Amino acid sequence: MSDLPAAVEQHLKHPDMVALRPPVSTHKPRILILYGSLRAVSYSRLLAQEAGRLLEHFGCEVRIFDPAGLPLPDAEPVSHPKVQELRTLSAWSEGQVWISPERHGAMTGILKSQIDWIPLSIGAVRPTQGKTLAIMQVSGGSQSFNAVNQMRILGRWMRMITIPNQSSVAKAFQEFDADGRMKPSSYYDRVVDVCEELVKFTLLTRDASGYLTDRYSERKEAAEKLETLTGNKAL
Template structure:
């Protein structure tokens, strides 16, 4: 058993070799990963899948925090100073990578999932954007046959939020059959795919986090910033 993961074949789960992915002088702390899930049901399969993935990430050496969305207000129904909004934004600023996991409801992500994303602004908070440059892994759970609608929607949102969305993704069909009475995920190809996605997220995070600011540095924003500075200086000297 590997760190409370009975489904894992320890011989096949290789440690992440950071030396092959990073350069000297780059960050060497454990990757900081924020996880969001999209249902508050008492037995939420998106939460259970998130918790299962968190075990894998911790085994790979990541720092993991899971946001509890209970009590998060609808966008525009409360101030951004609401304590749950502040908690979510602070976690996003803390993170270097994120995992979004939503059920598919009426062919789409849940309102709860979208609300969490909508509370994360594109504009900087204290000089830092809460999502730009972070790597992102996507997962969804289905009540019936396998679908990718929610994954496709979240992939669009991730790009819109200026995140580095990794290629791999996880969609678990008939999720109610994939967890045992102890709320642990059963061994299956779905479980193995989830491990694949978390492994890929770790690699992409190590590969990009020391370079994220440079990778997302944009000509259009540099021009706009220069124009803004010029306008301010000219106004002050007028």
Template sequence: MTDALTLDLPNIETEQFHIPKGEKLNRSFSGHKPRFLLLYGSLRKVSYSRLVIEECARLLISMGAEVRIYNPSGLPLPDDADADHPKVQELRELMAWSEGQVWCSPERHGAMTGIMKAQIDWVPLSLGAVRPTQGKTLAVMQVCGGSQSFNAVNQMRVLGRWMRMITIPNQSSVAKAFLEFDEHGRMKPSAYYNRIVDVMEELIKFTLLTRDNSEYLVDRYSERVETAEQLSQRVNQRSI
């Protein structure tokens, strides 16, 4: 989906981006571009959460990242289909591929949308030896039809913590989103737009700092104890 994006950023001073290049990083760090999965929470023809996500994609690509946007159209309700459904498999593969994520949802009835929640509910904490979300960075955003509020981003922070993700401190809430985009679906210059730039810049920084240590960050004492007990039980069973 990102292939169709126009990547020009006429309202942003890209020379002000402060993202370290690979040669400036510790040599033990990964040299590939940071990988981000972007999710949005509305299927309307004019979806402002999708338009925000597309702006985020342009910014991340301009900052040196690799980006994938997941289209939730056709994703079944959780437990209403098997896990081998193509849209579920696509989502889980992208989750595993990513090193960081951006979630943007409209606020509907004071909460994130069911479309956003369904995407997260299809992703377990672990898939065999693969942990699709644990230790990965997350930025949360919302769009509002009226005055600015933070109900959806607060809920998504809870979800991010539950999925054992590193949810960055900065966030974005765009009030009266229908006023913030032009006829071409591009975000107008504003404090809201600058805030989104700040969030994307912070997301990349946190990702570069943590992606090579994600396994260490989610390594838990209780899980090590459980693994040791299971190993001991298998050894005892073999010796009987």
């Protein structure tokens, strides 16, 4: 063993290339899209729909969650139908897209409420751990990155694999036509880039997500709990 006196040798595992290449799933990547506005004319919803079309073109099965009727976090029990719908979709997904308007220099409370209703852990299960995530924002004025920066932090806290690329659509009211379709532009091209990259990362990681998120500290903690329960140090 290396000179690592603070480590517990039996829980130190060398990264395994074979484990990183498990059998490949053949079903379509499952992507959930969340957006952060309830307005009748919602540019984050229009962008969500545009992203959904692109993801379906790239071979994904897509669900878009409608946040209308979702209660504020802790205002209702988790048995509320909209909370259950959101949690079921989150569990179903292998990757997610979060899209928020920037309001007062931040992501909206509507999107944050959706994320807050998704549990970080349920017992020993971490529902979002290892899922891929893409982030986008829309702005009414000049281009900004405050909302995507906040969402990137949240993605890390949810233990998600947030892709490097992101999209920020400035003056969003100018970027969609009367039918709600996004016009050709460099902003649209970046949205295509983000969706394409999300699919690639999802295909690359979904079958190995359990191994990618298998951690020394958690293996060690689980063994210590089992030892406490059984009194058997050999376990």
